Amino acid sequence: MGQVSLARFLIEQQRAGHINADLRLLIEVVARACKSIAHAVSKGALGGVLGDAGTGNIQGEAQKKLDVLSNEILLEANEWGGHLAACASEEMDHCQPIPNAYPKGNYLLLFDPLDGSSNIDVNISVGTIFSVLRCPDGVTEPQDEHFLQPGSTQVAAGYTVYGPSTMLVLTVGTGTHAFTLDREQGSFVLTQRDMRIPEDTKEFAINMSNQRHWFEPMQRYVGELLEGRTGPRGKDFNMRWVASMVADVHRILTRGGIFIYPRDRKDPDKPGKLRLMYEANPMSFVVEQAGGAATNGYERILDLQPAQLHERVAVFLGSKNEVEVATRYHREAGDR
Numbered sequence: 001m002g003q004v005s006l007a008r009f010l011i012e013q014q015r016a017g018h019i020n021a022d023l024r025l026l027i028e029v030v031a032r033a034c035k036s037i038a039h040a041v042s043k044g045a046l047g048g049v050l051g052d053a054g055t056g057n058i059q060g061e062a063q064k065k066l067d068v069l070s071n072e073i074l075l076e077a078n079e080w081g082g083h084l085a086a087c088a089s090e091e092m093d094h095c096q097p098i099p100n101a102y103p104k105g106n107y108l109l110l111f112d113p114l115d116g117s118s119n120i121d122v123n124i125s126v127g128t129i130f131s132v133l134r135c136p137d138g139v140t141e142p143q144d145e146h147f148l149q150p151g152s153t154q155v156a157a158g159y160t161v162y163g164p165s166t167m168l169v170l171t172v173g174t175g176t177h178a179f180t181l182d183r184e185q186g187s188f189v190l191t192q193r194d195m196r197i198p199e200d201t202k203e204f205a206i207n208m209s210n211q212r213h214w215f216e217p218m219q220r221y222v223g224e225l226l227e228g229r230t231g232p233r234g235k236d237f238n239m240r241w242v243a244s245m246v247a248d249v250h251r252i253l254t255r256g257g258i259f260i261y262p263r264d265r266k267d268p269d270k271p272g273k274l275r276l277m278y279e280a281n282p283m284s285f286v287v288e289q290a291g292g293a294a295t296n297g298y299e300r301i302l303d304l305q306p307a308q309l310h311e312r313v314a315v316f317l318g319s320k321n322e323v324e325v326a327t328r329y330h331r332e333a334g335d336r
Contacts, residue, residue: 006031006168006179006188018174019156022105026083026132027156030109031168031179031188033077034128034160037070037114038181041126041162066120067091070113070128084109085135086142088309090278095144095309104140107155108133108147112278115159116244125163127246131282132156144309151281151302158286161246169195169253169286176253176290197292198256201319203238205248206260213264217297217333221326245274249283249317253290258318258326262297272296272314276306280313293323297330 004012010024019027071091078084082103088095090112098104109132116126132155139146158170166181168188176195179188204225211222228236240257242248248259263272274280284294284301294301294317301313316326 003182004190006170006190009177009179009190013172013174016174019172022083023107023132023155023172026078026081026105026107026109027170027172029077029081029083030074030111030130031160033074034168035166035181035186035188036073036077037066037128038160038162038166040066040069040073041114041120044123066126067114067117074111074113074128078109081105083107085139086146087111088144088147088277089113090275090310095142095147097142106135108135108142110147110277110282112275115246115279116242119242119244124242124244125161125247125250126244127159127161127250129159129246129279129282130157131277131285147277147309148306150305151276151284154281154285154302157282159246159249159282161250163247163250167191167250169250171286171289173289176286178253195253195290197253197287197290197319199291199320201256201258201322202235203240203252203255203257204260204322205240205242205252205257205318206262207241207243208239210264210266213266214262215264215333217326217330218260218262218264221329245279245283249287252292252318253287256319258316258322260326261315263314270312272312274313274315276301276304276311276313277309280315283315284317287317291320292318293320293327294318295323295327297327 083105087109178192225237
């Protein structure tokens, strides 16, 4: 039957009634933008794109040159496609409606243009994360508040990881599927249909340098993991931490594990470090569609009602049974 390209896969999904033509074309535009970002990332020092851009984003973080470039690539690719009403980026203060000079569609696109960008200069995998929502009926000029929909309303989500190979992982609510960029053909090719995360695991991903700031349920949970075979969990656990969410989640999708970025005392006013709209929601959708689970330590992430565009959240995602254990410890403690 030959290779199945992303375009063909999306046509199959459309014919099966899972997506419409506009959503299909929107995903194709995002994929094309990701190919351009992959090209820029792969040039590295040769492209003059390494280092800081000398600017900051809405969270006050230093922006890398590739952050800014990736953001521009995604904006320019999507503003004239005719499938969007507006888009929002982790790198921009507010959403950006599609200019009136361009055709408009009925979707809202959110993206983290280059996740893990602190790793760019040391040649470690980085990625792009995206989420698609429907624009509310009757809204012709979307504002920030129109994006504030629970993750369960997403119609598509995914990420591209720029590693030894460039891979696009996508869900439209019918499972999670992986596509690999064939650089000779210039197209994404389906390489894994219906990815499944093992329900049990012996691997965890967390920034251990923050341990002194953790609340009691996290101290208890990770302490038990580290006790290994002789502890209450009865098995040895291994730790992996890339510090690039896309790379860590991709490993978990491939072979299982639990990824945790908890709320802590380091900055107790913040409910977490990761962004609900740009990181947690799309990754939770992808993970759940692959048989995994995702919570904030207490509730399912996809059920959370966002209050603001750049809201932060604690994240526990990956192998279902392990996420349930970590979540149970937090619920039992009861303290938020």
